[in-house]
Amino acid sequence: MKTYKQINDRIESGKAVVLTAGEIMDYVDKKGLAAAAKEVDVVTTATFGPMCSSGCFLNFGHSKPKIRMSEAWVEDVLVYTGIAAVDVYLGATQLRHGDPANMYHPGEFRYGGGHVIEDLVAGKKLQLFALSYGTDCYPLRELRTYFTINDLNQAIMVNPRNCYQNYNVAVNDSDRTIYTYMGILEPERKNANYCSAGQLSPLLNDPYYDVIGVGTKVWLAGAHGHVYAEGTQHAGACERTPEGIPKGGAGTLALTGDMKQMRPEFVRGVTFRGYGVSLALGIGIPIPILNEDVLRRTCVRDRDIMAPVVDFSQDYPQNTGKVICYVSYEQLRSGQIEVEGKKIAVGSLSSYYKALRIANLLADEIRRGDFRLAEPIEPLAKDKKMKSLVTRKKPS
Amino acid sequence: MSQTVTKKLMLFFPRCECEKPIIYHLVKDYNLVVNIFRAKVTPEEEGYLVLDVTGTEEDIERALAFVKTFNVSINYSGKGVTRDENSCTHCGLCITHCPTGALRIGDKSTREVIYSEADCIECLACIRVCPFGALASAF
Numbered sequence: 001m002k003t004y005k006q007i008n009d010r011i012e013s014g015k016a017v018v019l020t021a022g023e024i025m026d027y028v029d030k031k032g033l034a035a036a037a038k039e040v041d042v043v044t045t046a047t048f049g050p051m052c053s054s055g056c057f058l059n060f061g062h063s064k065p066k067i068r069m070s071e072a073w074v075e076d077v078l079v080y081t082g083i084a085a086v087d088v089y090l091g092a093t094q095l096r097h098g099d100p101a102n103m104y105h106p107g108e109f110r111y112g113g114g115h116v117i118e119d120l121v122a123g124k125k126l127q128l129f130a131l132s133y134g135t136d137c138y139p140l141r142e143l144r145t146y147f148t149i150n151d152l153n154q155a156i157m158v159n160p161r162n163c164y165q166n167y168n169v170a171v172n173d174s175d176r177t178i179y180t181y182m183g184i185l186e187p188e189r190k191n192a193n194y195c196s197a198g199q200l201s202p203l204l205n206d207p208y209y210d211v212i213g214v215g216t217k218v219w220l221a222g223a224h225g226h227v228y229a230e231g232t233q234h235a236g237a238c239e240r241t242p243e244g245i246p247k248g249g250a251g252t253l254a255l256t257g258d259m260k261q262m263r264p265e266f267v268r269g270v271t272f273r274g275y276g277v278s279l280a281l282g283i284g285i286p287i288p289i290l291n292e293d294v295l296r297r298t299c300v301r302d303r304d305i306m307a308p309v310v311d312f313s314q315d316y317p318q319n320t321g322k323v324i325c326y327v328s329y330e331q332l333r334s335g336q337i338e339v340e341g342k343k344i345a346v347g348s349l350s351s352y353y354k355a356l357r358i359a360n361l362l363a364d365e366i367r368r369g370d371f372r373l374a375e376p377i378e379p380l381a382k383d384k385k386m387k388s389l390v391t392r393k394k395p396s
Numbered sequence: 397m398s399q400t401v402t403k404k405l406m407l408f409f410p411r412c413e414c415e416k417p418i419i420y421h422l423v424k425d426y427n428l429v430v431n432i433f434r435a436k437v438t439p440e441e442e443g444y445l446v447l448d449v450t451g452t453e454e455d456i457e458r459a460l461a462f463v464k465t466f467n468v469s470i471n472y473s474g475k476g477v478t479r480d481e482n483s484c485t486h487c488g489l490c491i492t493h494c495p496t497g498a499l500r501i502g503d504k505s506t507r508e509v510i511y512s513e514a515d516c517i518e519c520l521a522c523i524r525v526c527p528f529g530a531l532a533s534a535f
Contacts, residue, residue, distance in 0.1 A: 048485065050527065110529070183489050184525055191492040268485060270527040280485065280527070335491070335501070345492040349527070352507040353486035 004375040007041045007288050011369055016041040018366045020359035021200045021287075025299045033292050042366055042373070043298040045205045046219075046284040046358035047197040049350035050270045052181065053161035053232060054279045055091040056117060056259055059153040060128065062086055063145075068138035072130040073097060077116050081130075085138055089158075090116060092279035106179040106274025114279030115269030117157075120149045121221070122264040155259040157220065161231040163283055165203035165250040166307060169194040169327060169337070171344065174313035179274020183349060185312055192309065192337060192344045197355040198302045198329035202285035203251045205298045207244045209236065211287055213376025218255055219284035219362045221266035225257025226374065235386035244297075247306050247326060251380060255283065266358065282354055284362035288373050302329035309339055319388065402450040404514055406471040406534065409443035413466045419445075426459035427451055433518040434476055436535050444535040446476040446518055476518045476534045479511045483530035490522040490531070 010016040017040050019027055024043050028036045058079070068085040071078075076097040079088040094113035101107050119126060130143045149155050170182035171189045178185050183193045198204065206212045216227045231252025238250045259267075266282030289295045308323040315322040327337045332346050365371040409418075414437060422428045429450040437443045449456055463470060486509040490499045496517055502510035511531075522531045 049487070183527075184493070193489065193492075265482075268528055271529060272527060273524055278527075333507070347490070347492040348488040351485040351487040353509070356506060 001291050002041070002289065004288060004290075004373055007290075008372045010041050011366055011372055014367070014369050016366055016369075018042045018044060018363045020356070020363055021045045021205050021298055022356060022359060024295075025199075025301055028295065028299050033296060037289060037292040037295045040289045040295065042363075043205065043287045043289060043295070044284055044359045044362040044366070045200055045202040045287060045298075046282070046355040046362065047163060047201050047350060048266065048280065048282040048354035048358060049195050049197070050181070050272075050278045050280045051159065051162045052093050052278045054117075054157065054159040054281060055089055055113065056120075056155055056157045058088050058090060058155050060086040060088075060147070061151075061153050063140060063143055065140045066138045067130060067132050067140035067143050068135055069130040069143075070132045072128065074128055075111075075116050075119070075126050076129075077111075077113050092117060093276055095277060101276075102274060107276075108273060109271050109275070109277050112269070112277030114277050117259075117279055118264065118267050118269040120155060121259055121262045121267040123148055123150070149260055157223075157225070157255070157257050157259050157262070158228075159255045159281070161233060161252045162255045162281065163202050163231070163253045163285070164196070165201070165207070165252065166246045166248055166305065167195045168248070168310045168316070169307045169332065169346075170312045170316070171309055171324070171339065172313045173311040178313050179272070180312050181272055181275050181278070182312060183347065184273060189339060189342060189344050191347060192339070193347045193349055194307055194329075194332050195349040196307065196329070197350055197352055198305055198333070199300055200352065200355045200359055202283070202287075203253070204245065204300055204305055205287055206294075207240070207246060207297060207300075208382060209251060209380035210297070211290065211294055211376070212253070212285060213380050214378035215374055215376040216285065217372070217374035218253075218257070219286075219358065219365070219371070220255055220257035220262070221282050222263035223257035223259070223261035224371065225255055227253050227376070228256045229254040230380050230384075233386060234380065235384050236380065236382040237385045241304070241306060243300075243304060245300060245305050248308050249386070253380075266354070280351075282358045284358040286362060286366060286371070286373055302333060305329045307332065309337070398452045398454065400450055400452055401456065402448050403456060403472075404446070404448050404475060406475050407443075407445045407447070407463070408469040408471070409445070410467050411441045413468055414441050414443045416466065418463060418466060418468065419447075421462065422449065422459050426455045426462065428455060428459055438535070444476070475513050475516065477513075477516050477520065477523070478532055478534065480530050480532070483528050484509065484511075485528055485530075487527070489527060490525050493521040493525045495519060495521070
């Protein structure tokens with residue numbers, strides 16, 4: 001048994017033993033669970049992939065004369081202004097003004113909210129255009145200016161849903177190519193796409209949310225952020241393997257962090273042809289090895305994690321809930337899965353390569369004493385189920 | 397007989413050279429086997445051509461010297477499809493769309509995606525698939 005304080009003391013003294021979620025299994029196999037639990041302080045987990053429910057609050061400061069922005073665009077991408085005068089929220093999936101979207105199918109979606117966020121973090125000069133109805137205290141009616149992230153008072157990433165615990169494997173059962181947020185899917189199950197860092201992924205290393213909770217400190221694209229709430233659609237009460245690993249989406253995290261501390265290589269705009277835009281983010285979460293139980297759960301391997309194969313031509317859009325079968329991440333990473341007797345080539349939306357890099361970067365930061373752990377102030381719910389939206393007739 | 401080799405080239409034909417049958421001469425006069433992957437004449441009447449040439453080192457050398465007597469530029473390295481190393485996140489979404497395995501997992505442990513230009517047949521499938529715009533066509 002270890003406490004957060006003991007682990008943080010060891011981090012501070014530069015003596016913490018830190019391994020990545022990719023290294024820990026072999027280490028425990030070699031040393032034994034009990035000895036390893038005593039020795040290891042932290043296991044680092046990570047993920048890098050598209051996370052649509054992301055965005056940021058920006059505060060521009062006041063112009064002379066002042067404006068209460070009622071509509072505003074950054075690089076022609078609409079931002080939400082229904083908050084204080086010069087605060088806006090910029091969302092990852094917002095399209096650029098005038099983007100023809102899917103009018104000429106499949107649309108190209110070259111630039112949108114996610115790309116603006118990437119450009120902001122990269123320090124590029126961006127255009128702000130704002131309109132107002134004018135008030136006595138905020139008389140300016142129109143404003144166009146150019147700014148970088150350094151000109152802003154705050155640029156705070158606030159993501160309602162990141163780090164999906166597990167995810168679907170998408171296939172296409174129809175006879176035409178479909179364009180989805182899981183990529184381009186060729187007809188007749190010619191390809192399959194998945195999106196998870198598997199054995200490296202944060203919540204797959206803490207399947208029952210024993211240590212990751214509200215208040216947990218995270219590495220958000222290089223910034224030191226934290227979990228501020230359970231993520232939207234968090235649904236821990238899902239089907240699980242006998243070892244407790246969710247067999248579908250399950251848990252999610254709401255994350256926040258200071259964009260001025262972020263590194264551009266881990267904040268990347270995403271384009272899905274025929275679907276839209278999004279933002280890919282790099283996230284690392286340290287798992288404090290408080291006891292043997294926590295350590296044992298970080299030893300999860302790709303072969304132990306099952307993902308549901310779902311048809312994105314009918315079953316996903318029609319919300320039927322049908323799962324064709326389950327495949328392991330070990331099978332997915334082999335580049336080929338077998339579904340109902342047919343071999344299907346597999347691609348990934350999530351970058352294991354970048355996730356591994358993040359797990360190592362975070363491990364190095366902790367070893368250097370530059371990243372201390374925070375004890376959660378509230379656990380994540382284990383018993384929540386996902387609700388569907390009921391479309392009702394107007395009550396009479 | 398000396399050994400044959402295969403070289404992948406990209407040729408750029410300025411407006412004035414587009415109407416000359418240069419490739420015909422590579423076959424007829426220099427004994428080269430040519431395999432054209434992609435060719436395009438732009439509205440400005442400039443031409444791009446990406447091809448493999450197979451022949452003896454000597455024949456290829458003589459042929460390229462012949463090509464150079466025209467106003468044609470020869471690109472030996474950067475071909476018709478390039479990958480921006482900074483933009484690529486190595487997610488691997490392109491891999492199933494690449495028919496020749498030019499884009500593939502290079503190292504099983506890091507899952508780094510490598511791009512082998514020599515294996516690319518310039519079908520351009522990857523360009524429309526890449527979420528990060530990492531792949532681009534020169535023409």
